[in-house]
């Protein structure tokens with residue numbers, strides 16, 4: 264069973280919901296090692312996406328949804344996560360251009376392209392205590408699952424689980440990119456907010472795929 | 479004939495007058511290689527000094543006058559020339575502390591202390607295309623005149639003449655301090671505004687001494 | 694014609710104040726403030742930055758100066774959305790915002806070309 | 822108690838905007854703007870700078886950040902007028918105003934001492 268536009272729009276709705284639910288937690292994380300606006304930024308961004316979702320053409324394909332997310336986040340987030348996630352969704356859209364239905368290879372390609380977009384934009388490396396530390400294991404897990412013949416749902420589940428571990432892995436780190444890098448050793452013991460929102464978004468992707476499978 | 483408080487207050491009045499007369503020229507010079515406010519800055523400063531002159535105690539000595547100029551320029555000029563000339567007058571006051579009458583040695587000491595104050599504050603060297611390029615020759619000429627047994631008036635005349643040459647000498651230079659340093663080679667061919675106001679102030683000092691001598 | 698400048702700051706006040714400051718030494722240069730979020734808060738706005746680059750470009754190119762890292766990310770993203778022709782005329786200066794902005798403004802005022810103005814931003818020092 | 826910060830700029834908008842920006846990451850630090858001339862024009866004010874240093878000093882010291890050279894001259898002159906005790910608690914940071922100001926604010930917020938905060942200003946980089 265492949266994933267289509269309905270999955271993509273469901274993913275947006277689930278993302279908006281989970282970001283709204285975790286707004287305060289993301290703010291709290293960002294207050295510890297940043298400027299305290301990550302929850303607000305992401306919530307503003309996904310609320311704006313949600314408001315535009317009905318404007319999608321009837322024959323929209325998943326890439327159109329991803330592109331809508333991209334441009335809206337870029338225009339509305341107002342913090343580093345805007346260009347970063349925006350570029351991620353833009354590159355993801357590019358990876359599945361023209362495809363109405365996404366198979367396992369496409370799903371893995373979306374995640375890889377998103378991660379590569381964030382690296383292209385922000386130049387973070389593994390261990391810099393950024394969202395990349397959630398994306399990297401997610402991409403690897405997705406690729407491994409796909410190589411083992413996993414379904415689209417299983418690929419996204421694997422990615423979400425790995426992102427959760429990746430987000431947790433940022434806690435003992437010193438930041439070398441982003442605002443948290445100002446803090447030096449004081450960042451140790453705090454989870455990176457962008458890594459946390461990454462896990463929320465990838466969990467929403469898997470949840471939406473599970474709903475699609477169960478319908 | 480030594481110079482006393484009357485000379486010092488005359489010098490202030492003559493300075494204020496000559497700066498006001500040359501306001502536009504100083505602005506024009508600063509517009510060429512700076513931000514165009516030097517005439518305004520100096521005029522604001524000396525007008526403020528003038529307004530405070532009547533408030534001097536009846537038993538004020540020259541150092542009190544110099545100190546009044548110093549603190550007023552520091553508080554009112556609003557550009558680099560404020561702290562620079564302010565420090566100059568402050569150090570000059572220190573050089574003749576307690577003296578009611580200034581002999582040739584004192585006059586030369588005033589000029590030297592003023593110059594040293596500007597260097598202390600602004601760290602400019604000879605040839606950096608700053609007011610120092612007018613002050614340096616003025617101090618040397620004053621010292622030489624004093625060594626030759628010149629009168630106070632002659633010392634100040636020598637200083638003013640040398641300052642005029644010094645101000646002209648800034649024209650072919652590239653600036654290495656102050657705003658003009660942004661301009662690189664484009665500063666060549668323009669006279670440094672602060673060197674020009676230095677010559678005006680030293681010319682006023684000599685003129686006031688001549689008036690004192692002729693009374 | 695001269696190179697135009699865009700000042701990208703997290704604060705609209707900083708960007709606007711820098712226009713005032715640089716204007717003193719660059720009367721004829723197009724200086725455009727792109728500070729704050731769309732609703733005037735602290736942050737950066739893609740739309741403000743993109744519009745500012747467009748406004749500053751008279752054909753001789755634009756040098757963009759940024760404050761913190763997320764301003765740079767926003768500016769780079771705005772560049773990605775330009776067509777190749779326009780993008781070729783834009784440089785992101787590797788320089789501190791205020792100090793580099795003034796130095797770049799002077800360089801533009803005195804007729805510096807695109808790369809010259811970008812380089813001038815980078816040589817900003819505290820002696821001036 | 823924490824180290825206080827003074828932002829000396831030729832523009833009151835720049836100094837005030839920087840207080841807003843740095844405040845985001847330094848909720849508890851005394852941040853004082855000293856921008857513009859006494860009548861709000863472009864330039865620096867000895868009186869504003871002196872008053873700001875006084876206001877920012879709670880006993881743990883003050884780090885002063887400046888934009889252009891004449892701001893540094895004004896700040897150094899203000900230091901000369903302090904008594905020796907107070908002056909010993911003030912550092913002029915050798916750093917770009919905005920970038921260094923934010924870095925210093927974070928260092929002060931996290932309990933950095935006077936020299937630590939001044940040093941943090943100097944390490945400001947554009948990756949953050």
Ligand SMILES: Nc1ncnc2c1ncn2[C@@H]1O[C@H](COP(=O)(O)OP(=O)(O)O)[C@@H](O)[C@H]1O
Nearest residue numbers: 301342343344385387393394440441456457763
């Ligand atoms: N250069 C970078 N590369 C990757 N991720 C980054 C980079 N800079 C910041 N981030 C991510 O952005 C998150 C902060 O986002 P947000 O709070 O919205 O922006 P800002 O820091 O501008 O306030 C960080 O937690 C981190 O995951």
Ligand SMILES: Nc1ncnc2c1ncn2[C@@H]1O[C@H](COP(=O)(O)OP(=O)(O)O)[C@@H](O)[C@H]1O
Nearest residue numbers: 516557558559600602608609655656671672891
């Ligand atoms: N570091 C310095 N040392 C000596 N003189 C300096 C220095 N910086 C600037 N000046 C002098 O100050 C003059 C400019 O004064 P002004 O225009 O009032 O200040 P600003 O440059 O702040 O607008 C210059 O012409 C130069 O003579």
Ligand SMILES: [Mg+2]
Nearest residue numbers: 297298300301
């Ligand atoms: Mg944030």
Ligand SMILES: [Mg+2]
Nearest residue numbers: 298300342736
């Ligand atoms: Mg932010």
Ligand SMILES: [Mg+2]
Nearest residue numbers: 512513515516
């Ligand atoms: Mg000037």
Ligand SMILES: [Mg+2]
Nearest residue numbers: 513515557864
């Ligand atoms: Mg000025």
